[in-house]
Amino acid sequence: MRSLCSKHNLKICPVTFDQPLYQKAAEIVAASRDLDKVVVRLGGFHLLMSYRGSIEKIMKGSGLEDLWKRVYAKGSVVHMLTGHAFSRAVRAHILTLLAFINVLIKSDMESQPDKEHLIRLYQDTVDTGEGAAEIDKDERLQEFQQLLTHHLDQAATQSRTGKLWVQYIHQVLLMLHFIRAERTGNWKLHLHCVQEMIPHFHAAGHLPYAKTARQYLQQMNSIKQVMASEEYKLFTAKGYFTIR
Incomplete structure (x- = not known):
């Protein structure tokens, strides 16, 4: 290992x-x-796979499986809920998330977002490759985020079922944030997501990952002490901790 480090x-x-x-x-x-x-x-x-399994275990009996069976074949849903068919399951979570958000937004006819502007913003992002930091500054997008937060808070206080599904929405958003961190090399977001995943591991009984994730988080928070400043900068600020 020493020779490998010296080589590079x-x-x-x-x-x-x-x-x-x-x-x-x-x-x-x-x-x-x-x-x-x-x-x-x-x-x-593998961390993400375990977290995804935590979501599906927590939501067992909620109707999520029945919902997916209206879109996917029954056999496929079984594999998706048992940790297999990873990409298909992630897409199913995203579609479910969007469906719930659509229902929440449509329920308030007085405060509708500027859909055309948001669509143009999305298309411009795809065409230009603009970063998330620049997109977050858009005023219409910020208004939409505030509107969505208001609806989620409102739904969570109306019933236990509403609270469960709002929790599910936050779980899926956390999954998407983690994927974003891995793909963009965002070190701070990566650590934040790992920290937020730990309670879900405990709730789902994924105790090995709960323990390991906490240990990993402690080690990564102190990694600056063992890394040279230039290497640490590349590892964290430049996204060298992940392969893209």
């Missing part, structure tokens, strides 16, 4: 594992003086 002129060598191997690797690195240049990371894909 690195003082620290990050290595990524899924959850079972991460725990073993972290123990080995902590106990070895020869591996002081190694930083062990928890794989984002």
Whole structure:
């Protein structure tokens, strides 16, 4: 490992594992003086798979499965709810999220968002590749976000069922934020999402990931102490922690 770091002129060598191997690797690195240049990371894909499984376990019996069966084949839904068919399940969550948001917005005829402007904003973003930071400054988009937040808060206070589905919406949004962090190399958003996932792991009984995610978060928050300033800048500010 030392020779590999020297070959690429690195003082620290990050290595990524899924959850079972991460725990073993972290123990080995902590106990070895020869591996002081190694930083062990928890794989984002398997973390996301476990989180997605947490969502589906928490929502079991809520009607989500029946809802999906109206769009997908019954056999496909079984695979989607048991951790398989990852891409299809993510898309199903997104479609469900959009359907609920559409219902919430349409329920208030007095405060309708400027759909044409939002569509143009989306199209301009696709065409120009404009970053999320610039998009967030758009006043119409901010108004829409405030309107959506108002509707979600209102729905959560009306009934237990409403509170459950609002929680589901926030869970899916967290999943999408994590995907965004991985794809754009946003280190702060990545750590924030991992922190927000931990309570859901506990609620769903995914205790190994709950424990490992907390350990991973602690290590990553202190990674600045073991990394050279230039490497740390590349790792966090430039998004080198993920492969894009």
